[in-house]
Amino acid sequence: MTSPIHDTSLEGLARGWRVTDASTLKANQNLECDVVIVGSGAGGGMAAESLARRGLSVVLIEEGGLLGASRFKMVEALAYPELYQESAGRQTADKAITILQGRTVGGSTTVNWTSSFRTPATTLAWWRDAHGLAGLTDAEMAPWFAQVEARLAIDTWAMPPNPNNSVLEKGCAALGLSSARMRRNVKGCWNLGYCGMGCPTNAKQSMLVTTIPAALDAGAHLLTRARAERLLLQGRRVAGVILAALGADGIRPSGQTLTVRAREVVLAAGAIGTPAILLRSGAADASAQTGKRTFLHPVVLSGAVMNEEIRPWQGAPQTVYSDEFLHRWPLAERVGYKLEVPPIHPVLLGTTLTGFGSAHRGQMRQMPNLNVMLALTRDGFHPESTGGQVKLRGDGSPLLDYPLTAPLWDAFRHAWLTMAELQFAAGAQSVLTVHEDAAPARTLAEAHAQLQALPDEVLRARVVSAHVMGGAAMGKDEQSGVVDAHGRHWQYDNLTVVDGSVFPTSIGANPQVSVYAFAARSTDALGKRLA
């Protein structure tokens, strides 16, 4: 049967969007424009619309392909290789943390779970006080949050949470802990639960269906399957960007090179990609902070078998959260964490569950009754939580070295116990801390005893991440940051960074709205400068 759903990408191509799939190029190419934007995710998408609507000629670069709703078939085996960095298996240098990050037009916004939070006031206050970014007041940022929320239809989700999320809500209620319903960037959402495989109904207001179509309708030129190799640096200016066209497999360079010369260069390749481009280019940096202080919100997990079927793959994936342990301790004293639940699908579950053989298989067979809870730790505030460092492999590709330090293990341990308490309080039959040395516990006492003995070791504890921040941080001067408070590089007058790289710490919440708002603010300043 033919899908009743519009494919906004195919429709745009049919009405004449300028889109070049670089993998089809047979010769080197030179392009010129007012602004070249590297990366089409939350930051690049926002920048593209804002600048194209000002009448500027914009070239938007994306390493992945241009897909649309008709290609989003709610199948993990199709989605992960097509839509994610490293087939959803990107890892830190020692393989201890697996990172979910988008690699397709729309970037991570095409595959995220729609959770929408403003930057917490405590995070902005920390940036003012500890990082000298005095201008980033609540009053300064509020209009930008309001603007992007209106643009992306961000509102409180009115439907009841799915049963997987209800476990968190019930657990919090039973223990007297606070919880709340999330806001989401959706319009006419079908409540399916497949946001992570690309929204098949265009309900998610990702960059793929909002700002990028607007930019392309306004004449922007999109280059897909092109990887930014390095910047053309000339004194205090960047003359443009050199790109490698990728081959049909989207992995190997085809051998063709594209050179895009521009008046202004905007980097939005994500907090691993952007520092890597700066490092490959040998960009000047008086702060010596490029690639450093990269944050992940390292996440630990707890599974629970519930008495009833909850089919945790169905329904909006994230709708309930608890900040009870995010704000409990002073930021520099103890690493706090935000509690949420992830959606559960067979590949994600099979690869994330610890153990193997019959024990693992037994847990897989309980999938319809399974709840999973996650704790997202707030890295970058405690003095011993300095995040990771983006380095370059011999072939120039980025590698994130992220050591898990003692304050994070302390937070993991606290979070595992909290999640077990919440799951038992919500009626769980058994709870499994997702750590190779844990086994299903029938009681809280049993879970507690197990937790005491679990070793703080990488590749035993399962640690994941879906948020990448920092590495080209804002600073009050060229000694303390890579870019200024409007994302403008301290060393290059026409280079602006508009992705999560600019954050001096992690956000302490799912970061998409923070990226949107800072990108909107920075590109507004850039647009005014060019006018």
Added chain:
Amino acid sequence: MRADRRRFIQAGLVGSLLLAGAAWLARPDATSPALLGGTRFVNAQDAPMLAALAVPMLGLELTAGQREAVVRGVDAAVAGMPLAIQAEVRQLFDLIGSDWGRRYLALVKPAWGEASAAEVAAFLERWRTAPIALLRAGYQALHALINAAWYGQAASHAAIGYARPEFARRLFE
């Protein structure tokens, strides 16, 4: 804690040296095994090893056809990775796929195609809980690839009670 960390660092160094040496010994010679028909990464030496690992890893009895599907699923998963990661997976497969690596690092005597499920499971357990982080990383790579290869197939879903919403099947099939 400090002693633990020191021991851990030492284990890491020893492990790195051991693996570097082993990788050198197990390095593919000029006549590397050929790819299987239709694969982009998995070769004729990898296939029996992956098939032997799949049964104890997944905790399932698998038919020959299902084992082949896992091997092809692993191929698809690795082929979608960046070249630097593919090179690392190649090192791992060459290491435990070689006679030397299988005997002295995996500690499995018979060829992979002839090893019992219990012998293979014992190898998986040794590496899962190894004090050397690199061996644990090797186990975790096998765990992720084999589980993704199996649970990425629609044919594996009914047994774990998973099904896409009814309308999705109508829409897409």
